Amino acid sequence: MTITTPDTPTAKPLLDWYDRHHRDLPWRISPGMAAGGAKPDPYRVWLSEVMLQQTTVQAVKPYFAKFLQRWPEVTDLAAAENDAVMAAWAGLGYYARARNLKKCAEAVAKEHGGVFPDTEEGLKSLPGIGDYTAAAVAAIAFNRQAAVMDGNVERVISRLYAIETPLPVGKPLMKEKVARLTPATRPGDFAQAMMDLGATICTPKRPACSLCPFRGACAALKHSDPEFFPVKAAKKEKPVRQGAAFVAVTADGEILLRRRAESGLLGGMTEVPTTAWTARLDGETSAAAAPFEAAWQACGTVLHVFTHFELRLSIWRTAIAGKVDDRANDGWWEPVTNLEAQALPTIMKKAIAAAIPLAFKTSKE
DNA sequence: TATCCGTGGCA
DNA sequence: TTGCCAAGGAT
Numbered sequence A: 001m002t003i004t005t006p007d008t009p010t011a012k013p014l015l016d017w018y019d020r021h022h023r024d025l026p027w028r029i030s031p032g033m034a035a036g037g038a039k040p041d042p043y044r045v046w047l048s049e050v051m052l053q054q055t056t057v058q059a060v061k062p063y064f065a066k067f068l069q070r071w072p073e074v075t076d077l078a079a080a081e082n083d084a085v086m087a088a089w090a091g092l093g094y095y096a097r098a099r100n101l102k103k104c105a106e107a108v109a110k111e112h113g114g115v116f117p118d119t120e121e122g123l124k125s126l127p128g129i130g131d132y133t134a135a136a137v138a139a140i141a142f143n144r145q146a147a148v149m150d151g152n153v154e155r156v157i158s159r160l161y162a163i164e165t166p167l168p169v170g171k172p173l174m175k176e177k178v179a180r181l182t183p184a185t186r187p188g189d190f191a192q193a194m195m196d197l198g199a200t201i202c203t204p205k206r207p208a209c210s211l212c213p214f215r216g217a218c219a220a221l222k223h224s225d226p227e228f229f230p231v232k233a234a235k236k237e238k239p240v241r242q243g244a245a246f247v248a249v250t251a252d253g254e255i256l257l258r259r260r261a262e263s264g265l266l267g268g269m270t271e272v273p274t275t276a277w278t279a280r281l282d283g284e285t286s287a288a289a290a291p292f293e294a295a296w297q298a299c300g301t302v303l304h305v306f307t308h309f310e311l312r313l314s315i316w317r318t319a320i321a322g323k324v325d326d327r328a329n330d331g332w333w334e335p336v337t338n339l340e341a342q343a344l345p346t347i348m349k350k351a352i353a354a355a356i357p358l359a360f361k362t363s364k365e
Numbered sequence B: 001t002a003t004c005c006g007t008g009g010c011a
Numbered sequence C: 001t002t003g004c005c006a007a008g009g010a011t
Helices: A011-021 A031-035 A044-049 A056-072 A074-079 A082-089 A096-110 A120-124 A131-140 A151-160 A171-181 A187-198 A218-223 A285-290 A336-341 A348-354
Strands: A242-252 A253-260 A296-303 A309-320 A332-336
Touching: A011 A171, A011 A187, A031 A171, A044 A056, A044 A096, A044 A131, A044 A336, A056 A082, A056 A096, A131 A187, A151 A187, A151 A218, A171 A253, A242 A348, A253 A348, A296 A348, A309 A348, A332 A336
Parallel strands: A242 A309
Antiparallel strands: A242 A253, A253 A332, A296 A309
C-alpha cells in the first residue's frame, strides 16, 4: 500500500475559512471592515495582545473594555497613576504584564511621540513585548509579513507537519514552517486565523478535523493521531507551600493592608500582612508572626494554585478598637468599603473574604 | 536553557 | 478530582 504525500499546506484555504468563520472580538477589525478600508488601532491591538498573553479571551473581555474606557489612548495610559493601573489589572494575573504595560505606554508616549513603532524590531524593544507580541502587532496592526507563533500556532503547525521534536526544542523548526506559510497579503488575518483555528477546530483534545481547512494537507491527520501533537517536555510537579495571613479590622471598619515588594510574586500588589510562604509552617509559628499582639482567631484555610506551587494559607482575624501603627512595614488602614479600588490579587481577596464574608460583593456564600 | 510569574474553565 | 493549559515575557 502506498502512503500518499499530503497536499502542500498553503494560506489560501485558511484565509477562506477565516472569512467565513472568524470570531467577532472587541479588539478586532473583521475582514469585511478591513476590505472597506478600516484599520485596526495599534493601541487596541497591543493592549489586547498583552492581556491575552497566557489568558483566555473570556477573561480578557471585561478588562479590555475597562481599560479602553478609562484610558482611550496610549498617552492616557502613559499619564495614569501606577496604582490605578495595577488596581485595574487586579484579578487578571501575571502582574509583571501590568507593570510593563505602563512602562511601554510611557516609552511610546515619550520616546516615540505617542505612535507605536511599526516594525517587529521596534516593537520588540519595548517593555513587555517579546517575540510573539511583536510579530502579532506588526502583522495585525501594520500589515507586516511577520511570523506569529503562540501556543495555538504551535499546535496547528506541529500537527500539520507531524513534528515530533518536543517543545520547546522544536519551536525554531515550527517557527520556520510558519514563516514559510505566512502570506505577503493579509498577514494579520492569517495570524488571527491560525489562532482562531487552534482555539476552535485544532483544539488540544478531540480536534474537529472534519471541519478543518487544512484537513487535506495535515500530516498528523493522514499518518498519525493529531492529538499526539504537540509533543512537550515532561513538567515538574507542584510543591505545596504554607503560610498565614492576618486580617485586622477596627471598630471603624478599617483593615490593615501592605504593599508587596515591587518585583517577584504578586510584585507591587496589595496584601494583608502575611508570613513568608514556605514548605512547612506550624500553627504556633503562625500566631507568633502576627503583625501585632491581639486576640487572633483562626478562621480557616484558603487554597490557591499558582503556576509553580500550591499555597495553603491559614487565615487569622481580629477585631480591635482602633488602628495600630504599622508604618514600619509600609502598612496602612483602608476602609473595608473601599477594597474594590485596591490592587488586591485573587489570593488576597480570598483571604479577606474568609475573615470578612461580606467584604466583596462577588464573594461566595 | 530553565525558572519564575496568576487565574479560571473545563474534561 | 486532578491535570491541562490559554493570543508569553523577563531573567
